[in-house]
Amino acid sequence: MLLDVQNLTITFNTKNGLLTAVRDLSFQMETGETLGVVGESGCGKSITNLAIMGLLPSQAIVSATRLSLEGKDLLSLSEREWQRLRGKDIAMIFQDPMSALNPCYSVGDQLVETLLVHRDMSKKDARLESLNLMEQVGIPAPGERLKAYPHELSGGMAQRVMIAMAISSNPKLLIADEPTTALDVTIQDQILRLLKDIQEKRQMSLMLVTHDLGVVAQNTDRIQVMYAGELVEAGLTRDVIHHSTHPYTAGLLAGHPDARQSADKTHKARLPSIQGMVPNLRQRPQGCQFHPRCAYAQDKCRLEAPKLTGQVSCHYPLPGSSKIC
Ligand SMILES: Nc1ncnc2c1ncn2[C@@H]1O[C@H](COP(=O)(O)OP(=O)(O)OP(=O)(O)O)[C@@H](O)[C@H]1O
Numbered sequence: 001m002l003l004d005v006q007n008l009t010i011t012f013n014t015k016n017g018l019l020t021a022v023r024d025l026s027f028q029m030e031t032g033e034t035l036g037v038v039g040e041s042g043c044g045k046s047i048t049n050l051a052i053m054g055l056l057p058s059q060a061i062v063s064a065t066r067l068s069l070e071g072k073d074l075l076s077l078s079e080r081e082w083q084r085l086r087g088k089d090i091a092m093i094f095q096d097p098m099s100a101l102n103p104c105y106s107v108g109d110q111l112v113e114t115l116l117v118h119r120d121m122s123k124k125d126a127r128l129e130s131l132n133l134m135e136q137v138g139i140p141a142p143g144e145r146l147k148a149y150p151h152e153l154s155g156g157m158a159q160r161v162m163i164a165m166a167i168s169s170n171p172k173l174l175i176a177d178e179p180t181t182a183l184d185v186t187i188q189d190q191i192l193r194l195l196k197d198i199q200e201k202r203q204m205s206l207m208l209v210t211h212d213l214g215v216v217a218q219n220t221d222r223i224q225v226m227y228a229g230e231l232v233e234a235g236l237t238r239d240v241i242h243h244s245t246h247p248y249t250a251g252l253l254a255g256h257p258d259a260r261q262s263a264d265k266t267h268k269a270r271l272p273s274i275q276g277m278v279p280n281l282r283q284r285p286q287g288c289q290f291h292p293r294c295a296y297a298q299d300k301c302r303l304e305a306p307k308l309t310g311q312v313s314c315h316y317p318l319p320g321s322s323k324i325c
């Protein structure tokens with residue numbers, strides 16, 4: 001087991017009181033697997049990752065019965081130990097590569113610096129390794145590109161540089177938080193293929209966070225669906241995509257154009273899209289968090305919060321709709 005997260009709860013202490021953004025979240029990741037995390041905006045995907053990286057702001061209160069990487073307890077790490085772990089064992093790439101790169105230094109200098117911090121090598125070797133990494137992430141004329149400053153790169157190239165930096169220390173886990181949303185569609189595909197390729201070659205674990213179920217359908221082994229900071233459905237990608245049983249997952253699938261084309265007509269008529277919004281986390285509804293938006297909600301859903309049982313956290317799961325995504 002690589003990553004073990006049990007009963008993770010993240011609460012923010014804000015001016016207007018406490019806000020619990022992630023509630024009782026449990027999941028695990030094995031070495032070499034790709035996990036897709038989906039859910040609408042504000043569902044707690046990024047702050048879960050920031051908790052795993054030890055990067056939450058100081059007003060966040062994190063509790064968990066277990067948060068460990070390869071058996072090492074992350075909750076008891078000192079700031080120095082976190083720094084050693086970040087970049088080395090766990091690396092993260094973000095939505096906007098431009099804002100993650102330093103505009104004042106050339107790409108080569110930033111890559112060399114990262115290598116010097118995390119790997120015991122001479123400056124000369126770090127330069128050679130930078131070239132090697134640029135090639136691995138498919139950057140043409142890497143020698144020239146190393147001299148470039150971030151603003152001289154296209155979005156796709158900048159994201160490739162970020163990926164090169166992220167994999168430079170051979171991390172065990174790479175978290176890609178919406179790595180392609182800032183890019184146009186053809187580049188998105190290339191970057192996803194590159195990530196998958198690197199993950200397979202290096203037997204690295206990859207967590208791919210996205211709004212798009214189509215993206216996870218094609219690129220992941222397992223999926224977990226988050227809603228209002230809770231896990232609502234989790235399982236093997238093909239099971240979740242073809243037999244989604246949570247009305248929220250089914251709604252997300254119905255919103256995906258490919259799924260919409262292939263979904264059967266009766267089901268589509270019942271789940272045209274998900275009406276409404278993710279609840280205000282300061283005024284969470286009683287019972288199931290999804291019930292105000294759920295076409296299938298019954299009294300029990302309004303009163304009692306469901307627990308994750310098997311693949312799904314729902315009092316009245318769907319029979320397992322058949323969809324091809
Ligand atoms: N610094 C903060 N202070 C208070 N609340 C916060 C803070 N950061 C995040 N939150 C709360 O946590 C919720 C989840 O945020 P998060 O960034 O994890 O969402 P997300 O699922 O990654 O959304 P998106 O898809 O838009 O990236 C937010 O809706 C917000 O209510």
Ligand SMILES: [Mg+2]
Nearest residue numbers: 045046047177
């Ligand atoms: Mg996010």
